[in-house]
Amino acid sequence: MASWFGSSGSRSYRLLAESEAMPLLLLFFLLTLLGQAQEVEVSLFEGGEGVDFYRYAARRLEESRPGVSVLLEADPAMADKMRMRVLEGNLPEVSNASIDIWALIDNGDVQPLDSWLDQKAVDGESTWRETFLPGSLSQFQKDGKTYGIPLVYVVWSVYYNKALFAEHGWETPRTWPEFESLCEKIQQTSVAPIAFQGRYPFYAKALVEHTYFQQVGRERYLELAQGQPGCFDNPEMIDSLGTLQTLSQQHFQPGFQGMSHTEAQLEFFQGRAAMLFCGSWLFSEMRDNIPEGFELGSFALPLPVSDRADPAAQYATSGYFFVFKSSAHPDLG
Structure with a gap:
């Protein structure tokens, strides 16, 4: 998990966007980023919040895009597995594992997400970028580009x-x-x-x-x-x-x-x-x-x-x- 600081006025412990929109957010990025890929590999750190939400999002993705399957692996030791995969040059499409992500960003291995963040969210009024708590997207921004999407705020x-x-x-x-x-x-x-x-x-x-x-x-x-x-x-x-x-x-x-x-x-x-x-x-x-x-x-x-x-x-x-x-x-x- 990456860290950032917010004011005491935003100390409520909640998801970064409205709970009903969160599965759609994850689906949106997977669908638009991964297009027609037959298999989307998602490697998750399994922490205190559990993985039920992510399995639900995976099912929603498969239902909305016939022919696309989600290979979702969750493990408390996912960071160790991901470090080995970085060394092997064998990365999944999506991961939230806590690894040295800045080295991968500097190496050009991580996809900037700004073009999708600036599109309209499911409410048709806000952009996806505007649905996040202030400061939460800045943790993984560099040279005007945003590389990380936060889902849980603690x-x-x-x-x-x-x-x-x-x-x-x-x-x-x-x-x-x-x-x-x-x-x-x-x-x-x-x-x-x-x-x-x-x-x-x-x-x-x-x-x-x-x-x-x-x-x-x-x-x-x-x-x-x-x-x-x-x-x-x-x-x-x-x-x-x-x-x-x-x-x-x-x-x-x-x-x-x-x-x-x-x-x-x-x-x-x-x-x-x-x-x-x-x-x-x-x-x-x-x-x-x-x-x-x-x-x-x-x-x-x-x-x-x-x-x-x-x-x-x-x-x-x-x-x-x-x-x-x-x-x-x-x-x-």
């Missing part, structure tokens, strides 16, 4: 056990120093301060990028997203990584390094940790494992002590879809 938060906080009189913090002070109080109990999904660097990336953005602002953050030189060798990045290091060494639950996302999240819901960093897919991902009566609370990711820090800027992520020109049907891509 905001990262600190989730906490409300009953546990009420029992001990703990207050939710706003800054990292306040957060670390809270963790020290929690450590005086039998509960770990933070359950953490240590097997997946993706969760650490969110904390580092959030803290970095709040110190350097939008322009330098975009340079980081594009891997520009010097992004990791500066005081703000060192401070952001230092925040993560302090949390991991002093406040993460023992054994976090070997925990998957669901294992760490289960530790939190079973009351063995007081807090958890996660995106807003948490409830749908863990709904079958949340104890009855569990009081789930959340607060914004803490801010670093910086004159640039903006509490209205929230760290959000989205699953972006890309169409590959170097797929099996480059002439139709």
Whole structure:
């Protein structure tokens, strides 16, 4: 998932466009980009939101275009599979896997989508571009071209056990120093301060990028997203990584390094940790494992002590879809 920042006024956790239009949006791009291809290969990361929606969209595509079939593969480890396919030069038509997409964009392997984004949407009034939340398309834009289509919008938060906080009189913090002070109080109990999904660097990336953005602002953050030189060798990045290091060494639950996302999240819901960093897919991902009566609370990711820090800027992520020109049907891509 790629990340971008929006104001607190857009913190609702919802699809990027109206829910009834979303299957038509996906169908629209597949139909117009892939033309008469007999088989459309779609390689999906299977995350907390599930894949039922995408299977529904695939069925709609097949129903609307006889003779076209959708080969849809979904896997939590799709990013690893896609990296191998990049090395092999064997890319699917469409994927949302989290890989080094900028290298592929710079290499000319990704299809710009602007000519379709600027066509009329299903309501006949707006363009497709206008149906997306402000800022969501800018994440994968370069030289006036748009390469990625986001479908799901989620905001990262600190989730906490409300009953546990009420029992001990703990207050939710706003800054990292306040957060670390809270963790020290929690450590005086039998509960770990933070359950953490240590097997997946993706969760650490969110904390580092959030803290970095709040110190350097939008322009330098975009340079980081594009891997520009010097992004990791500066005081703000060192401070952001230092925040993560302090949390991991002093406040993460023992054994976090070997925990998957669901294992760490289960530790939190079973009351063995007081807090958890996660995106807003948490409830749908863990709904079958949340104890009855569990009081789930959340607060914004803490801010670093910086004159640039903006509490209205929230760290959000989205699953972006890309169409590959170097797929099996480059002439139709």
